Amino acid sequence: MSKTITLADLQSWLAEQKTEWKPEHYDLIITYAEHPLYKRALETAYLLDRMHVTTVPQASAIFFVLGIPQEDQPEDLRKFIDNLFTLNKLSSFSTLQERSKSQETLRKMLLALADDVRAIVVMIAYQVILMRNARDFDPETQRLIAKNTAAIFAPLANRLGLARLKWELEDFSLRFLEPDTYKQLASKLDGKRKDREAYIEKIIERLKSLLGENGIEGSVSGRVKHIYSIWKKMTKKNIDFDELFDVRAVRIMVDDVATCYAVLGLVHELWTPIPKEFDDYIANPKPNGYQSLHTAVLGPENKTLEIQIRTYQMHENAELGVAAHWRYKEGSGASIDQKHLNWFRDFLHKELEEHEEINEDELEEGVFDDYVYVMTPAGEPIELMRGSTPLDFAYKIHTDLGHRCRGAKVNGKIVPLTYVLNNQDKVEILAGKQLQPSRDWMSPYLGYTFSNRTRAKVRAWFKAQHQENNLQAGKQMLEKELTKLNIHLAPEELQRLASRLHFGGVNELYSNIGSGDVTLNQVLTRLPSFDKQKKEEVTPDSIVRPKSKDMDTQKGVQVRGVGSLLINMATCCRPAPPDLIGGYITLNRGVSIHRINCSNYQNMLEQNPERRIDVDWGLESEQTVLANLHVTAAPSSDVLKEVSVLASNEGLKITGMTMKSDQNDSLLLDFTLEISHLDQLSRLLERLMQIPDIIEAYRT
Missing domain, CATH: 3.30.460.10 (Beta Polymerase, domain 2)
Known part of the structure; x- marks a missing residue:
């Protein structure tokens, strides 16, 4: 299968590399000449040289096989070698012995490491050398190496088009897995x-x-x-x-x-x-x-x-x-022909020939770059959508583990459940004895869960609970949301809102919120239409007067029954969609727009009810409006930066800010933000309340 290469041959070849490799690479390798794996390391690098793989992978292969400590590794090779060690940890024969799913395991981790295909080629070359030296191992180890070769590395070599290595790997694996068959055919x-x-x-x-x-x-x-x-x-x-x-x-x-x-x-x-x-x-x-x-x-x-x-x-x-398509320039990294990198990635997302089955339950919309690969405490890789949290991880492992999740450790450190997982994170779930998920996990805006599948599992749990529990929980959730946004709805207004959402009554609305079938964001987005319907039902003029002539739209507001008038948003209550709003005709500033529950607005109407005018939000307007936000935070906190970052993430612009301290030295901050809809502000408030240093946050 392959010509026997002596150590003298390899040392002669290594001497030739002195002019090709960096001096620090060559000199360090020479110092390991007495290492028991020295010949195997040189054989791997020599094989890569015959494949026209450049010097960085060759030198890295030697460092990797010899297990040279990281502190001694040259800086320019360290990242490449780290990839090799991570891959080897999963693909080693000891891993195969521990877990039956190692074929799938390695495929998934390869996806995370495939940015540099040379790392994969180095591992395949090393596997060839392992098989060539298989007689150095005991029979049990030989079979384990052969199983790994047949299940993982031979199919990989095939997909990479490495025909020479593929044939050699396949023949070697058959030799140790089916020795009688191999001998008969060879004979x-x-x-x-x-x-x-x-x-x-x-x-x-x-x-x-x-x-x-x-x-x-x-x-x-x-x-x-x-x-x-x-x-x-x-x-x-x-x-x-x-x-x-x-x-x-x-x-x-x-x-x-x-x-x-x-x-x-x-x-x-x-x-x-x-x-x-x-x-x-x-x-x-x-x-x-x-x-x-x-x-x-x-x-x-x-x-x-x-x-x-x-x-x-x-x-x-x-x-x-x-290897026939390398487009490398030494020092520029792995700039392989993109077409070949793309089809390699495509292969890794498909089954490895006949050796494994695709698990339909793990399929979710997305592309290669939308996945991260994290590890269980036992070292089992788990594939998740990019943006996933420890809760997504827990529910991927088992639904009951998700329901019992109380916290998480990532790489040995406790993290919040909103922590976004990264490639190669080691995740440990801290679980309680009781199934007790939180309704907050159903919200796509609070950051606890990223996957729709995870939220569906949480919703299914709450939906299975007693209806009365869901009713009370939904009522509390809606009241909390409306209070946070400073919105007050009368009983008849709640009934109309339920009707707009196609529910028979308010209690049914509450139950569906509590079970997760309806989100608070869906409720908020129906408030403008609800307000418009209410006005059309109680205002005769709105029935007989055409909109095209009788409604004026400015700043995202429709004024009914009059010609063009100047419109101003009241600074006392800062109305924003979907607030219920009303207009007040001032003496010299046109129509002032208020929230209908604004105390100033109510006082003005008591004195001059004839100045009231019906207004509504423009249904197709993208006009932004100003909203006031109050935050109380612990002393010496970096809350200003936190608010700025979160507001920017929501696409909100801070137009004004004041800050002072109270008698307890707590920070009192008032912000003015440009928003287009209250659900943006709602998401911001929820995320702010997840910050430990923030005591309270609400709209004013």
Whole structure:
């Protein structure tokens, strides 16, 4: 399978690298010459060199195999080596022994590490060296390495188009996993080798003559048929060794695609093609980019013969795979041809050939860059949507674990449940004995959960609880939200709101809020329409007067029944959608717009009721309005920065701010913000109340 390379050969090769590698890389490696894994490390780097992989991965492979401490590793290699160690932790044979899902485990972690494909190639090369040295291990370890090779690294090598490494990995794995089968096939191949080689030599000479007779320049060679591929075909087709026709195989290589098809025609004229044994992988490449023409014919002596026809470039691609497409410049990182990186990533999101099954329950909308891969305390990787929190992690593990979640540790430190997880975080869930999720987890705006699937599990739990509990909880949730936003609704207004949401009554509305079937944001967004309907029902003028003539819209407000009037938002109550609003005609400032529960507005109407005018929010307006926000925070807190960051995240602009202290040295801050709808302010208030230093936050 491979020529034996002595330590002297490798040391001679290493000396040649002195001019290619950085001095600190070379000098440090020399100091490890007595290390027991030294030869294996050099073998890995030498193999990478033969694959045209550049010096950074070569040197990194040696540091990795030798296990050189991180503090001694050169800075320019450290990140690359860290990736190798992370990958090795999951792909090692000890990991396979501990968990039956290691194939899926490695695939998922590879996704997180695939920004530099060279790291994957280094691991495949190292696996080849492990298999070549498998006789150094005990039988049990040999089988574990072989299982890992067959399940993970051979399929990876195949998808990367690393044909040479794929064949070697497959044959090695079969040798240790099915030793009797391997010996039988090897014996049969060896037993007829002389006859087969003599036959192939005749075929090669005939094909060379055929090319010369037709003025075609090309090369013809015999093709080694690997034991694993023979065994796989025998198993798949349920046939005996003697029935195989592609044990005898040759390869023709020419300069261009047109010549490939010309040669195919000549071969089919020379020998009879076997029906259904022709594959055009030039017009229809394999998923890993492999291209070639495959045909089977009845050759001399009526023996079956497989012939492959390809260009020289196709052959290089087939042998070296992704390594044939490196576009590296030393020091610039992994700038691999983006097309090949894309299809590699696409492969990693699909099943590894026949070795694993896709779990439908784990599928969720998104693309490669939308995922993060975190670890359980036992080292099992979990795939989550980017933006996920410890709660998403808990519910992904098991629904009951999510329901019992009380806190979380990430990388050994306690974090809030709103913490956004990153690649390779190790997550531990702190769980109670009772199932006790929080209704706050159902809100997409509070930051506790990112996944719709997680929130659906929480909603399902609350929906299953007693209706009376949901009714009381929903009532409290709505009242709390309206109070926070300084909105007051009379009983008849609540009834109309329930009707607008297609509920039979207020209690049904409360129950659906409590169970999570209706969100508070959905309720808030219905308030403008509710207000408009109420006015249309009680105001006769609104029925008989056309909107086009009788409504004036300024600053996102519709004024009914009059011509153009100047509109001003009252600074005393700062109305904002979906507040219920009313207008008051001033003497010299046009119409002043107030919240209907504003004390100033009520006082003015008591004195001059005739100045009242019906107004409404413009339904299609994107006009922003000002809103006041009060925050009380602990002394010496960085609350100003916190408010600024959170407001910016919500797309809100702070237009004014005052700050003072009370008798307890607490900070009292009042902000004025530009908003387009109250649900923005609601989300901001909820996020502010999650900050430990903030005592209270509400709209004024």
